Amino acid sequence: MKRLEFKQAIKIRWVIIKSCTMFGFRESMAYSLNNWGNLLSMVVYMTTYLIFLDVLFGRIKMIAGYGYAEMLFFTLIIQVNYYLMFVITQANTERLDTSINTGELDLWLVKPVPALWFVSFRNINLGELLFSALPATIPLLIILSGKWSILAMPFWGVMAGILCIILGQIIIHCFVFIIAMTAFFTGEGKQAKNLSVELTMFGDTIPFEGYPKWLKYVGISVIPFIISTALSVSFILGKNINYYYLIYIIALALVFLWLKVVAWKFALRHYSSASS
Amino acid sequence: MQVANYRTEVWFLIFAKILVFAGILLFWSVVGTGSTGKTYSQLIAYFFVANGVRELIDAFYGKFGSVIIDDIKAGKISSYLIQPTHTVLFMYFKQLGTRGISIAFSFLSIVFGIILFPPTSIVSGLLFFVVVISGAVICFAQGSIIGSGAFWMTEAKGIKNVVNHISKVFSGALIPLTFFPVAYQIPVMLSPFASYAYLPATLLQTKTVDLFLYLQVGVSIVWAIVLLFVSRLVWRKGIKRYEAIGI
Numbered sequence: 001m002k003r004l005e006f007k008q009a010i011k012i013r014w015v016i017i018k019s020c021t022m023f024g025f026r027e028s029m030a031y032s033l034n035n036w037g038n039l040l041s042m043v044v045y046m047t048t049y050l051i052f053l054d055v056l057f058g059r060i061k062m063i064a065g066y067g068y069a070e071m072l073f074f075t076l077i078i079q080v081n082y083y084l085m086f087v088i089t090q091a092n093t094e095r096l097d098t099s100i101n102t103g104e105l106d107l108w109l110v111k112p113v114p115a116l117w118f119v120s121f122r123n124i125n126l127g128e129l130l131f132s133a134l135p136a137t138i139p140l141l142i143i144l145s146g147k148w149s150i151l152a153m154p155f156w157g158v159m160a161g162i163l164c165i166i167l168g169q170i171i172i173h174c175f176v177f178i179i180a181m182t183a184f185f186t187g188e189g190k191q192a193k194n195l196s197v198e199l200t201m202f203g204d205t206i207p208f209e210g211y212p213k214w215l216k217y218v219g220i221s222v223i224p225f226i227i228s229t230a231l232s233v234s235f236i237l238g239k240n241i242n243y244y245y246l247i248y249i250i251a252l253a254l255v256f257l258w259l260k261v262v263a264w265k266f267a268l269r270h271y272s273s274a275s276s
Numbered sequence: 277m278q279v280a281n282y283r284t285e286v287w288f289l290i291f292a293k294i295l296v297f298a299g300i301l302l303f304w305s306v307v308g309t310g311s312t313g314k315t316y317s318q319l320i321a322y323f324f325v326a327n328g329v330r331e332l333i334d335a336f337y338g339k340f341g342s343v344i345i346d347d348i349k350a351g352k353i354s355s356y357l358i359q360p361t362h363t364v365l366f367m368y369f370k371q372l373g374t375r376g377i378s379i380a381f382s383f384l385s386i387v388f389g390i391i392l393f394p395p396t397s398i399v400s401g402l403l404f405f406v407v408v409i410s411g412a413v414i415c416f417a418q419g420s421i422i423g424s425g426a427f428w429m430t431e432a433k434g435i436k437n438v439v440n441h442i443s444k445v446f447s448g449a450l451i452p453l454t455f456f457p458v459a460y461q462i463p464v465m466l467s468p469f470a471s472y473a474y475l476p477a478t479l480l481q482t483k484t485v486d487l488f489l490y491l492q493v494g495v496s497i498v499w500a501i502v503l504l505f506v507s508r509l510v511w512r513k514g515i516k517r518y519e520a521i522g523i
Binding site: 036037038039040041044045048049051052055056058059060063064182186188189190191192194195198199202203204205206210211215 | 284285286288289291292295296298299302303306307308429432433434435437438441442444445446450451455456457
């Protein structure tokens, strides 16, 4: 690819993300009552989860070597990852399923835009992130506020953890999207999408050190449910200093990105449009 | 039949449900059972029965409430109202058909729980059925009350999710209610949510039915009657409002 073509390709992708994000934001603002309902739901979820942790730690001292404060921090990272996945991946896979089912996808395939990029990021709901996810995390942040000093957070561990979150999100996005593409063959992909989300959130309340060895291998390879939360927290809290994991995860993210493109091309070849 | 048409989807649904259970089992195997006063198989049996019952009576996701909200929002309810049927019951049984796989799965889960830790008392076994029925009625009433909220608000799904989150913790599906601090145990055990998971699971595991268990069963029945009455009341009020706006 020539340099100018590459620049054009990047530019058009940036324009798509920017326009879709702005549209999603305006759309979410138009239904403000929905936001209040979602906010209430998320705040209550957070509160009930904190009650659960409180009740649990009333009986036990540690979960897989994690104390109460560490589990609170772990919960914070679970929330960050969940909201990121919800806003970027889940909303778009849901739309992909509907598009295939109704034949709407045809419209996007004939337009002069990178179709895979567009269907991957056409619905990024910033409103949800700003007005529901962020305020819902406040009760957790308040409880955590007096406990930061207890948490040991080595600088390189934090850096490795942040990298794990970013790469983990990319891997999860590709994984969920690949499974959601079964809708091209079955005509309906709602449960496939639900299953993939369930798989990526499997055991999301369990720290990295608590998994049996074989499940760790599964969780950092074929079904990537450990990387974005369990492994990243393990790095951030300095419990894991094996930085070779990072090289492996970078390679895994590249493999998943490649698989997503291959799966998309394969699915399109077998796509029998619903509208034509 | 509509759901079963997509066979791959059915398998995905079953696998997703197995995953949810596997997650709970894994979590408790990590936490350990030392502090619970129960053996591992007893605790696992508890979660199998508790979550099985919760799934059976639709307390897991509260699908009935969602169906009412969607039907009111889309105006579908207008066509139900002119039919010579009981509208709420019609909507309930309509969504019940779509939950066939979940119901079959919930039966399996309860059976696994019973095999892992068989009940020892006939009385508690009979009371289990009573509580499952009263739990189903409470859940039906809950769905109906929340769903009726759509007559006043355009979007009542947020409220539905709020109640779902609360019920998840206070029904004992996530953590046995005996884990709660002593001061909170009695109010939580006598709440309507306890009939969704904790009470039926406890009844199947208890060796003797004491006075407090009888009281819990009695309270569950009272909740069912009261909430059923309230749900009728809210529905009637809502319908009047719907008539004023729509048909």
